[in-house]
Amino acid sequence: MSRLPLPVGITEDDLAAHLDAFSIETPSWGYADTGTRFGKFLQDAAATTIEEKFADAGHVHRLTGCCPSVAVHVRWDFPFTPEGALAGDVASLAASARAAAAAHGVRIGSINPNLFEDQCYKLGSVCNEDPDVRRRALDHLLTSVRLGAAAGSDLLSLWFADGTNYPGQGHLRRRAAWMREALARTHAAMPPRMSMLVEYKPFEPAFYHTDIADWGMAASFARAAGPRARVLVDTGHHLPGCNIEHLVAFLLDEGLLGGFHFNDRKYADDDLTMGSIDPYQLFRIFAEITSFRRERPAAPPVAYMIDQSHNIKPKVEAMIQTVATAQEHVLKSLLIDHAAADRARARGDVVMAEKAWRDAFAADVRPWLAEYRVRRGLPADPLRAHRDDGYEARAAAARGPKKRHAGRPGGYA
Numbered sequence: 097m098s099r100l101p102l103p104v105g106i107t108e109d110d111l112a113a114h115l116d117a118f119s120i121e122t123p124s125w126g127y128a129d130t131g132t133r134f135g136k137f138l139q140d141a142a143a144t145t146i147e148e149k150f151a152d153a154g155h156v157h158r159l160t161g162c163c164p165s166v167a168v169h170v171r172w173d174f175p176f177t178p179e180g181a182l183a184g185d186v187a188s189l190a191a192s193a194r195a196a197a198a199a200h201g202v203r204i205g206s207i208n209p210n211l212f213e214d215q216c217y218k219l220g221s222v223c224n225e226d227p228d229v230r231r232r233a234l235d236h237l238l239t240s241v242r243l244g245a246a247a248g249s250d251l252l253s254l255w256f257a258d259g260t261n262y263p264g265q266g267h268l269r270r271r272a273a274w275m276r277e278a279l280a281r282t283h284a285a286m287p288p289r290m291s292m293l294v295e296y297k298p299f300e301p302a303f304y305h306t307d308i309a310d311w312g313m314a315a316s317f318a319r320a321a322g323p324r325a326r327v328l329v330d331t332g333h334h335l336p337g338c339n340i341e342h343l344v345a346f347l348l349d350e351g352l353l354g355g356f357h358f359n360d361r362k363y364a365d366d367d368l369t370m371g372s373i374d375p376y377q378l379f380r381i382f383a384e385i386t387s388f389r390r391e392r393p394a395a396p397p398v399a400y401m402i403d404q405s406h407n408i409k410p411k412v413e414a415m416i417q418t419v420a421t422a423q424e425h426v427l428k429s430l431l432i433d434h435a436a437a438d439r440a441r442a443r444g445d446v447v448m449a450e451k452a453w454r455d456a457f458a459a460d461v462r463p464w465l466a467e468y469r470v471r472r473g474l475p476a477d478p479l480r481a482h483r484d485d486g487y488e489a490r491a492a493a494a495r496g497p498k499k500r501h502a503g504r505p506g507g508y509a
């Protein structure tokens with residue numbers, strides 16, 4: 097096996113066991129055509145149905161071995177009437193989705209309500225001044241709980257676009273009270289095995305304020321909602337300069353970190369490939385997680401999920417790249433010599449304490465990881481295996497004509 101700089105007390109079997117236990121969820125929406133508000137570049141191979149999304153997710157899982165679950169998006173993956181009601185009964189819709197996932201060797205992971213696309217949500221969903229809109233939003237949340245439970249999901253992942261564009265447009269404290277009420281009622285409706293993740297975002301689509309704008313508000317709302325609510329950290333949802341690994345360490349310590357939506361960002365919520373802009377920040381986030389887990393092994397698990405949907409990269413290639421990057425940085429974080437760092441801290445030796453982080457980050461773990469994969473019966477290089485397999489071309493041949501026949505301009509409508 098390729099050599100790695102193992103800290104005292106850590107063996108290669110420990111690393112392998114950690115990777116065996118590592119899994120990261122891929123998002124259904126990451127396999128479908130999406131874009132920016134300036135348009136989207138359609139891809140022949142992109143999925144258009146939930147079955148195709150599960151097929152792509154199953155392919156990624158077969159090549160990487162660590163993506164057994166798929167996040168589903170209620171309005172994008174289940175049929176709804178124009179009035180916003182579920183088009184069918186929960187049990188049968190959930191059963192068919194569950195069967196479709198299983199047919200491709202994956203299962204449904206988190207359930208993501210959609211309270212940001214219907215026209216009625218123009219001025220907010222659960223924080224809307226109109227009680228009828230708030231009621232409709234709550235109904236959607238409760239439907240999502242039922243749908244998720246029937247589909248075998250134990251994770252309700254909540255992101256609200258609620259916010260305002262101008263000072264004075266909204267009564268900020270009244271809106272917070274409506275948010276607390278909606279979260280508490282949703283939490284009360286969850287079956288015992290389900291937990292709730294409260295996601296935050298400083299802006300977009302609202303440009304003056306977002307009702308859940310940062311990790312502190314999400315933590316406060318989660319605490320108020322109930323004991324099975326925790327915070328979801330989307331790595332693309334922080335203002336420039338934010339020390340994400342610090343808030344991750346704080347939330348872990350408070351027992352409030354429920355999960356991640358991984359992506360990378362240069363400026364904002366860019367949905368760039370995880371680790372593509374600031375890999376050292378990604379490493380530092382995993383460093384805080386593995387440091388915490390080393391000291392508190394019995395702490396509740398943290399859900400690792402990808403939240404990316406690429407506009408110019410081939411969808412499945414970007415997903416495979418992301419999964420491999422996650423494995424690499426988890427592995428690097430396990431190489432930190434925490435005992436040496438502690439000794440250096442105790443004597444005020446800043447340089448040597450920092451060196452424990454820098455040495456682990458500098459380790460090229462890819463050869464070891466490739467050998468680990470082969471020992472698990474997986475391709476050493478999942479991206480190369482995907483390209484050699486010709487999956488993309490087959491998917492494009494099967495899916496492209498359907499899109500073109502839809503009569504979209506430039507080959508698509």
Ligand code: AFD
Pocket residue numbers: 169208255295297330357365403
């Ligand atoms: C958008 C939002 C948020 C949410 C995701 C899926 O910014 O990250 O989690 O859509 O609904 O990226």
Ligand code: MN
Pocket residue numbers: 255295330357403
């Ligand atoms: Mn997200």
Ligand code: MN
Pocket residue numbers: 330332333365403
């Ligand atoms: Mn986002």
